[in-house]
Amino acid sequence: MPPDTISREEFAVLIDRAGLQLDEAQFEAMRRSYVHIRALTDILRVPRSRKTEGAHVFHAPMPSADKQSASADTSISKE
């Protein structure tokens, strides 16, 4: 279960890490909403095998693609 709230000190750490500067009203509004954000992220954690495939599949650029473009293909595909 998500915590009922988060302290001002703990929340300030998260905002600092994000590199944001919020005024007092924004800070408090988001601190109050934080419980809902954690509720969303908690639902995502369902039991999985350690063998479960990762969320994204990285494909190395094919040799022919290397010839066409000097930049690596950094695209990801889902599913």
Added chain:
Amino acid sequence: MSEIWKLGLVETARLIETREISPVEVVDHYLDRANALNPAVNCYVRIEDDSARAGAKVAEADIMAGRYKGAMHGIPYALKDIIDVAGLPTTNGSRLTLNEIAREDSAVVERLNATGAIMLGKAETQEFAIGGPDFSLPHRPARNPWDLDRFTGGSSSGSGAAVAAATVPLAIGTDTGGSVRTPSAYCGLAGMKPTYGRISRRGITQQAYSLETAGPMTWTVKDNAIALEALAGYDRLDPASADIAPQGWSMAVDMGVKGMKIGLVRNFHEQEPDGFSDEIVSAFEQAAKVLKDAGANIVEVELSPLRHYFAAQRVIMYGEAAAFHEDDFKNNLHLYGPFAIERFLPGFLLTAADYVQASRRRGELIRELSQAMRDVDLLLVVGAVGAAPLIEGIEPGSLLNGTLSANAPFNLTGSPAMIVPTGLNPDGLPLAVQVVGRHFDEFSVYRAAQVIETALSSRDARPSVAAGLEQH
């Protein structure tokens, strides 16, 4: 002809083709309506009188010279103001980009131009397609034509209001978590979120790149199908564009649903008894009965709880949006409105692991849905959570207070999903239901949508603000 606005796209197109009316007459008529109604409805941030009239004259000349291009030729449309038109500002409803001029047409506009359609104006949008009805921004929020004290839904708010007020027969919206479908439901429209990849995203301001797509919003299902035929198609410049040919979707509306197998997803709303109004659940049941009576084989389908789909969609949306807005949030936060700030900020509080977990969950839920849809042609799902709420009572934090959406799951899965009107509630506000198809099977969606529309939603009933103009 004094009642062109009542004709809709299909009949207007027929009359243009047979030269019974001219595109000039059509565009003049809709421009008059748009200019007269916009002060009350706020559906447009700019109306392009001169270019629209010039386009109409070109269309008229082409048609008179025997160069008729098809059903969209001479049809006016509105464009959500996050979609680029060369030479015009794409404001995104934000002070940040109020004066940013687009250098090129978006792919959507390229396609519509090629069909001979005519852009009438840029439709109001919530800030960067996520902020709510924010009265602190330069563009005032659109009002719901069915009741001007009520919300249109968002974020394609102006697009929904523009069609409901009959200032245009077609508007283009975008949908990342329901932004075509919620305004369509609240404004009584047919609103299609096609399969992800059907319509190119090139030239559309990103909100969450792996979830969003453009989609047509129209008065009728058949109008919608014709519009999608114009909008869909492969674009090699959009990495997510699908190289799958568009189908003749307008043919679907005459086919009925006899023999189709349609799954009712009741567990989404039954597991959330406080989440959806009784009248929305009633609309769902009415639509199910209509489909059964029309010869469909109705079965029950149970998916994972709505909250699971919703959580994965929201975390991905917040994460991708935060990456897009990171620089401006650090350096220009004061330029955003309070709705956009509160709705983008969650993305800055997520961890990398949260995003990956959401993406893993996405894969699992896509597999679940695909498995369920091997046995059925379509799903029927509740649409909006209720009828349109009052606009004044909506607070910036309302997107975070636990409110669910039955639209979001199908952005997560990339499935085609359409809002279909089911009539009006006792207060005269539209209700709707949602039809969901297999990936790239918009054809089946339109078949069922037409059956529901025909049975439940008289398209003769119009908002008083739209009809009232005719009497003045």
